[in-house]
Amino acid sequence: MQGAGGTDGGIGRFFLGLIMLIGGGYLFLNSVNVSNSFGMGYRLFSVGGMGITSGFVLIPFIIGTGMVFFNAKNYLGWFLMLGSLVMLGFGIITSLHFSMRRMTLFELLSILILGVGGLGLFLSSLRSLSR
Secondary structure, eight states, rough: OOOOGGGGOHHHHHHHHHHHHHHHHHHHHEEEEEOOOOTTTSSSEETTTTEHHHHHHHHHHHHHHHHHHOOTOHHHHHHHHHHHOOOOOHHHTTTEEEEEEEOOOHHHHHHHHHHHHHHHHHHHTTSSSOO
C-alpha cells in the first residue's frame, strides 16, 4: 500500500506533520500585530526628493474619473484613474508595520516546535522508510 507522496513513508506522519505545521503557522500568524501609518498627510514614497502623500495620489484619480465620465474612450483618463489606484494600493501596502506581540518563552517555543517539527514530520513522510 502506498503512503504519502507515493512512498511508504507513512500516512500517519503525513497528517500529524500537516496538523502540527498548520497549528504552528496559525499561532505564529496570530501573534503578529499589524499597524499602519496611512493618512492624508503622511508620505507614501519619494519621487526626486519630493514626498508623495496619500492625498496627493487622489488628485489624478479625481481628474481621471471626471475625464472617464465625460468621455469613456479617453485613454488618458483611464490611465490617470487606474495609475493612481495602483499607486494608492502600493502606498497602503508599503505603509504597513509588522511586529510580534509580547509572549512568553513557552509560547514562542511551542510555536517553533509545532511549526518546525510539523514541517520535519511532513517532509519525512514523503520519503521512503524502507532504507
